[in-house]
Amino acid sequence: MSEGHGAQGSSKNRSLLRDQNGHVPVSYLELFFDLVFVFALTQISHLILETMSWQGLAEAAIAFSAVWLAWIYTTWAANWAEPERLPVRIMLICVMLASLIMAVVLPHAFEDKGLIFALSYVAIQVGRTLFMVYVMYRSEGGNARNMLRIAIWFMTSAVVWIAGALLAEGWDRFWWWLAALAIEYAGPFALFRLPFLGRSTLDDWSISGHHLAERCALFIIIALGEGIVVTGGTFAGQAFTATNLTAFLIAFSGSVLMWWIYFDTGARRGSDRIEHHSQPGRVARDAYTYLHMPIVMGIIGGAVADEMLLAHPDHHASRALVAFTCGGMALYLLGVGQFKKGSSTHLRFPLSHLAGLSLFGWLATYAWLVPLPALLFGSLGVAVLLLVAVWEWFSLHGGWQERLERWRKKA
Structure with a gap:
């Protein structure tokens, strides 16, 4: 999630952001992007059916929570960034590719494909958020601070994601990744508070x-x-x-x-x-x-x-x-x-x-x-x-x- 943008800055700097003064339409690229998640949800339902156990259900819940966060945070980003601009379009396509890789390995995320799943997810969250830091900084200067806070929160959880993939499997990996998700889901409620960088405010999140x-x-x-x-x-x-x-x-x-x-x-x-x-x-x-x-x-x-x-x-x-x-x-x-x-x-x-x-x-x-x-x-x-x-x-x-x-x- 990020802050709204003001009227400051040159038109060149603002060119990567949507005009929030009028109707903000859903772009064709966003609809194309969503096709990956049809496959991701199918993978989750198949994971449940194939395992049909409490552990399989718990693993599916972790996988869904990650898939949902990858999608919703990208939706927040696309609320500000203009998908018709080439850099934003490339960013969304890269997120789409990483999401597809994550969905492909999803049924085996708690087995031998855990590191691929974790790296794909971390690349989505950290990469997209750092891109939005750049967009906001060029367009608004100080308002990029909010996106920087979010990026640091994702970097913190990324350590837990990757550690869980490298150091554990099965139920042990489940607890590592549950802790990583707890960090990420707590972020918006904590307003992404950080030492020295302060916290965001709800009034800052001006969206369409x-x-x-x-x-x-x-x-x-x-x-x-x-x-x-x-x-x-x-x-x-x-x-x-x-x-x-x-x-x-x-x-x-x-x-x-x-x-x-x-x-x-x-x-x-x-x-x-x-x-x-x-x-x-x-x-x-x-x-x-x-x-x-x-x-x-x-x-x-x-x-x-x-x-x-x-x-x-x-x-x-x-x-x-x-x-x-x-x-x-x-x-x-x-x-x-x-x-x-x-x-x-x-x-x-x-x-x-x-x-x-x-x-x-x-x-x-x-x-x-x-x-x-x-x-x-x-x-x-x-x-x-x-x-x-x-x-x-x-x-x-x-x-x-x-x-x-x-x-x-x-x-």
């Missing part, structure tokens, strides 16, 4: 809220698209039977409903709030940098559950299927609900999402104790999402109030 909101919404599309790819790829390799078709429709319906729950009102309200907030940096940090993580993690969990359902639609729902379906959807509703709460003037968690959380908890408990046919279990999960979507639709569009008033008049 609409651009960041749109970029995060596009990442949600990426995550949902990864689920569609998994669903379509699995179904394409199966016989076209009624059972397989039913499982396919259940998986597809779940993806559609997750899209609906986020994009019907949440994305627009979030964009409006950050665009008009007095401290857009605070909203960007809380609502987008952090609260979108459980949303994407929930989508990944749902994609894993869909692949398990499609693989064995004629079996009873396994405990793994129950855990990933209910756990993934609960995580998704919790994240979206918190995001909508932060985007609302009423600051209340949506009642529809709270009901969905309760129903998924009940469904998980029942299916854990009483084996249910997989298709029935999957249908019940979709029914919960449908209830949430319909409930929110009518509550926000006045449908319940109008129907209740008409019923009262008839009575």
Whole structure:
């Protein structure tokens, strides 16, 4: 994250920065850049499916946390740097290449490819941030100090990343890398405080809220698209039977409903709030940098559950299927609900999402104790999402109030 830029400096110096006075569009290069992360999310879901253990799940969580930070910090950088300028374009392409390498070795990051994974990740975070120090220094002088603080934080965590890759493996490497991520996730809350360099302030993080909101919404599309790819790829390799078709429709319906729950009102309200907030940096940090993580993690969990359902639609729902379906959807509703709460003037968690959380908890408990046919279990999960979507639709569009008033008049 970086500070906003002022009106000081020559036009030549400012040429690597976007004009923040008007609408900041999402560039085609940013959309191209995102394609790498479709592959990265697919790698994470495959890692979970192949290991299917607590250790594999923990390793996938570390990998996702790194992938998310690489993406979101690059999005912050692209909020200021102009992707149409050649140096910025080269920087984004280099980050894209390093991200692709990181995604390729991701399934073996806790085995023999740990050093490649760590070096790729460190190159992304440190290299991009130092580039932004240069951009900000040439354009604003003193405002580059904020980017320098961030670079030093990343350099500190880089030591832990590389040490973990060189000195440990498996669970031991997990704890090293968890410590590295703790440093990086604590940075924005600590305002990147450093001795002699001071700390940043939220008022310094003047950004284009609409651009960041749109970029995060596009990442949600990426995550949902990864689920569609998994669903379509699995179904394409199966016989076209009624059972397989039913499982396919259940998986597809779940993806559609997750899209609906986020994009019907949440994305627009979030964009409006950050665009008009007095401290857009605070909203960007809380609502987008952090609260979108459980949303994407929930989508990944749902994609894993869909692949398990499609693989064995004629079996009873396994405990793994129950855990990933209910756990993934609960995580998704919790994240979206918190995001909508932060985007609302009423600051209340949506009642529809709270009901969905309760129903998924009940469904998980029942299916854990009483084996249910997989298709029935999957249908019940979709029914919960449908209830949430319909409930929110009518509550926000006045449908319940109008129907209740008409019923009262008839009575």
